[in-house]
Amino acid sequence: MKLYTYFRSSAAFRVRIALNLKDIRYQSVYVNLKPGQDEQYQEEYRHLNPEARVPFLVDNDVHLSQSTAILEYLEEQYPNPHLLPGTVKARATVRQIVNLIACDIHPLNNLSVLEKLKQNFSASQEACDVWYRDWVERGFAPLEALLAQHAGTFCFGDEVTMADLYLIPQVWNAHRFSVNMGPFPTISRIYRHCLTLPAFEAAMPERQDDNPNR
Template sequence: MAIQGEVATGGNDSSANGALCLHSYWRSSAAYRVRIGLNLKGLKYDIAPVHLVRGGGEQHAPAFAALNPQELVPVLQHGQRMLRQSLAILEYLDEMWPQPPLLPATARERARVRALAQVVACDIHPLNNLRVLQYLERDWGVPQPERDVWVRHWIEGGFRALEALLTDSASTGEFCEGHQPTIADCCLVPQVYNARRFGVDMAAYPLIERIERHCLTLPAFDAARPERQPDAPG
């Protein structure tokens, strides 16, 4: 059942091309990225909650598997279109609704933003998402404390690299690239949320923390927080 999204921060109208519905889980960092992007674009959307744990995981039900054979969230439904993979969805939003842009103007800047986003989405997050942790528990019998060490190890290694990339570039501004939020920030903020959830000491990454703090002052980021979602526990 779809639940009306909570925020539209601008004047974009998706109705001409069909309604937008995001299949999401409140604590999924990949879905969190897309919520930020939708909010930055000022788009109205509904949320169709997919509980990733209850009953073995609603993402494995045949009805959802028909939407995404990978059995992962997010899935963005735009009219009759089904869009999968968070970075692809964010770039789709940018092409369909160019203002405000989620990618900068020049090829060099776009390459840097995509690289920063992929440090999170391709290198850090996949090693720590729910299906990996469930596999470690179910098939290898890895206890919770050791699983948490696993998560922190990969986040900390990725954040060390990300902090260096941000520190070493004059392009870093209030956001990962300059003074407008991009897909890099859409990826960074949810990963910091995950880091804190697993006890990563964020004091070691002052620039990442500073960018995250600034992002969360914007309504689009604030409204996308996990605890503000309609399917978050009461």
């Protein structure tokens, strides 16, 4: 199995955690998304993945982009340990948390979006940071309410689910942009707990071989 990845990509971070939890061996192929490097736009990579993003998974004849599609695929193909709970209702809540982060927070704060704000609106770095923090806070407020209802030691009860794979990268990213985490005690508590687990810790940007500050 091959994972095309970039250390700082939240979406690749999610998949790295899943592969670690499921104890699947894989080869990392590094795609440098840093503005100015832009390896995702190189002909060879675009040929493989016309979306020009990471993560991208190659597993035999399955070639797959989109972290959520990749995670649902891994869950079906390599079900142990399960990352979705056992009842229809519980799975629905986990996917609600997943999509709140995957659709309402993360896409607005992607590197490509911040770059476009600078291009189209001459946005300063400070204005980009305000934009970033606003979307995170607007998403974390209802997320905190949802987790206060459903969380145990993890987002949903006391076992790891797919929801944790979305939360941890998003919080890691929020710290990077100095989001005030004071109003989000449940989110912060789950974050601290997850990072004590080797599968999460080994997936962190700080631990990736393509991190230049490593």
